[in-house]
Amino acid sequence: MTKLSREDVLKLARLARLALDDTEIEAFRKELESVLEYVEQLRDVDTTGLLPTTQVTGLKNVMREDTVIDYGVSRDNLLRLAPAREDDEVKVKRMIG
Amino acid sequence: MSQWLPIADIAAKVQAGELQALELVEQALKTIADKQDFQAIIATTAERARERAASIDAAVKNGQPVGRLAGVPFIAKDNFLVFGAQTTAASNILKGFDAPYQSTAIERLEAEGAICVAKANLDAFAHGGSTENSDFFTTKNPHDPTRVPGGSSGGSAAAVVLDMAPFALGTDTGGSIRQPASFTGCVGFKPTYGLVSRSGVVAMASSTDVIGPLARTVDDAALVLDVMAGRDQLDSTTIVRDEQGYVNLSGDLTGKTIGVIKEYMAEGIDDGVKVVISDAIEKMRAAGATIKEISLPSLPLSLAVYYIVVPAEISSNLSRYDGQRYAYSAPDAENLEESFSKTRAEGFGNEAKRRIMIGTYVLSSGYYDAYYRKAQTVRTKLIQEFAQAFADVDFLVGPTAPTTAFKIGENASDPLQMYLADTMTVGPSLVGIPSIVIPAGTSDNLPVGLQIMAAQRHDRPLLTLAKATEEVIA
Numbered sequence: 001m002t003k004l005s006r007e008d009v010l011k012l013a014r015l016a017r018l019a020l021d022d023t024e025i026e027a028f029r030k031e032l033e034s035v036l037e038y039v040e041q042l043r044d045v046d047t048t049g050l051l052p053t054t055q056v057t058g059l060k061n062v063m064r065e066d067t068v069i070d071y072g073v074s075r076d077n078l079l080r081l082a083p084a085r086e087d088d089e090v091k092v093k094r095m096i097g
Numbered sequence: 098m099s100q101w102l103p104i105a106d107i108a109a110k111v112q113a114g115e116l117q118a119l120e121l122v123e124q125a126l127k128t129i130a131d132k133q134d135f136q137a138i139i140a141t142t143a144e145r146a147r148e149r150a151a152s153i154d155a156a157v158k159n160g161q162p163v164g165r166l167a168g169v170p171f172i173a174k175d176n177f178l179v180f181g182a183q184t185t186a187a188s189n190i191l192k193g194f195d196a197p198y199q200s201t202a203i204e205r206l207e208a209e210g211a212i213c214v215a216k217a218n219l220d221a222f223a224h225g226g227s228t229e230n231s232d233f234f235t236t237k238n239p240h241d242p243t244r245v246p247g248g249s250s251g252g253s254a255a256a257v258v259l260d261m262a263p264f265a266l267g268t269d270t271g272g273s274i275r276q277p278a279s280f281t282g283c284v285g286f287k288p289t290y291g292l293v294s295r296s297g298v299v300a301m302a303s304s305t306d307v308i309g310p311l312a313r314t315v316d317d318a319a320l321v322l323d324v325m326a327g328r329d330q331l332d333s334t335t336i337v338r339d340e341q342g343y344v345n346l347s348g349d350l351t352g353k354t355i356g357v358i359k360e361y362m363a364e365g366i367d368d369g370v371k372v373v374i375s376d377a378i379e380k381m382r383a384a385g386a387t388i389k390e391i392s393l394p395s396l397p398l399s400l401a402v403y404y405i406v407v408p409a410e411i412s413s414n415l416s417r418y419d420g421q422r423y424a425y426s427a428p429d430a431e432n433l434e435e436s437f438s439k440t441r442a443e444g445f446g447n448e449a450k451r452r453i454m455i456g457t458y459v460l461s462s463g464y465y466d467a468y469y470r471k472a473q474t475v476r477t478k479l480i481q482e483f484a485q486a487f488a489d490v491d492f493l494v495g496p497t498a499p500t501t502a503f504k505i506g507e508n509a510s511d512p513l514q515m516y517l518a519d520t521m522t523v524g525p526s527l528v529g530i531p532s533i534v535i536p537a538g539t540s541d542n543l544p545v546g547l548q549i550m551a552a553q554r555h556d557r558p559l560l561t562l563a564k565a566t567e568e569v570i571a
Contacts (some may be wrong), residue, residue, distance in 0.1 A: 002492045018453065034512075094432070
């Protein structure tokens with residue numbers, strides 16, 4: 001049986017960059033624990049000799065010519081979506097130091 | 098009785114000048130306004146729709162060809178990027194997002210003259226099976242407003258059944274087109290994975306997401322698919338379309354071998370649903386099909402596979418919502434770390450957070466092999482079993498969901514309970530095969546949809562069979 005601790009949830013929240021308060025942590029802890037318990041049933045399934053599936057199309061190495069395609073998206077249209085902008089740059093909080 | 102002609106007829110009349118695109122748009126907008134209590138629509142694209150209609154009508158006057166869907170209004174699930182209205186995916190984190198480009202599916206429909214008139218409600222980010230997870234409001238089932246329309250394409254399905262437009266677009270990752278089609282009583286088609294480009298559609302689980310139509314008839318759904326289907330440079334997972342396309346379907350049930358999925362007809366399915374499905378299968382037999390029982394022994398595991406693989410892919414796809422380049426950004430963040438985590442905490446709803454955390458868990462160091470890798474390997478088993486089944490039968494049938502539309506709020510307090518409602522639809526999604534749902538009758542006055550599946554890339558034979566079945570079980 002999977003036991004999910006409060007610390008486990010805090011770790012997941014940190015990895016996923018989600019700020020959670022105390023009530024949320026406990027609520028999610030219970031819910032996630034029940035889902036993880038349900039999916040545990042795969043542990044005992046015999047998968048000898050089988051490889052994992054990563055995609056179902058069977059396509060490989062889909063290529064195209066290395067030429068620029070203009071599909072009508074302008075730089076300005078993209079930049080104006082940024083929450084903070086300075087000239088032609090997206091502005092973010094300090095990352096280093 | 099629908100106010101709309103079959104889609105091909107609408108387009109022909111518009112081309113002939115007998116119908117005006119502008120009138121059709123106004124008709125759709127009026128119905129949307131009249132039926133607003135059902136809360137199927139997040140926003141209309143009225144202004145842009147009227148402009149496009151006017152230019153189509155002008156082109157007709159000039160004797161120019163205007164496309165196979167000329168003047169046909171449609172509604173797009175709000176996870177399709179489209180010009181003329183925000184694209185929110187029904188999430189607070191995307192509120193106000195003005196798309197800088199459109200989805201390929203919509204570009205192709207518009208190139209043939211179709212006109213998007215509104216964006217439909219959904220479970221936020223398509224996470225759900227009832228449309229109750231929309232961050233904005235819940236859509237009501239057209240047959241009973243105290244019940245859900247299903248999800249996550251609940252708004253799209255309700256819109257079609259409420260006659261707001263002749264067709265709507267949905268997405269299906271584990272049943273999100275098929276289950277609402279069953280709960281509301283319309284046709285919902287999930288094509289083979291890769292047949293329709295996902296470019297410009299908000300990603301949920303990249304290895305199972307597909308785009309598909311919801312409509313009143315199989316013919317209408319097939320025409321919409323025909324316009325959208327085929328390789329797209331912008332989506333390298335797209336596959337080649339059928340040489341014959343998906344229209345001009347003709348064929349009947351004689352000589353077709355249909356496998357009834359044993360594991361779907363066992364316990365856990367409502368008696369009322371079972372009766373409708375069994376009756377439908379009997380009618381198929383009477384029309385000349387050979388019916389066999391088929392067992393897919395790993396199918397009961399498919400939900401567990403799904404709820405490992407899909408949250409994993411969700412956690413990856415939703416990592417882009419970081420408050421830096423577009424969409425919601427927490428205004429009071431003091432540093433980068435806070436900017437990320439407050440943005441996501443404030444912008445995402447509970448179900449998104451749940452799935453992100455499940456995904457993060459199963460992909461994390463120490464758990465990846467036991468959960469994610471194991472699930473993807475059981476997935477291989479499922480693929481093999483379905484392939485074996487299709488060596489034995491031409492098509493597979495079964496119910497779409499264990500129940501009819503449940504009451505609003507009934508499953509809301511137990512996420513796992515909600516997930517269990519997906520039992521019958523996740524299999525085809527994981528395996529990548531096409532599956533269609535057509536109305537098969539009612540149980541206690543609530544619609545029940547019959548689910549029919551075919552082998553990968555057998556979309557045309559599936560649509561042909563579905564059309565024949567539609568006539569027989571009407």
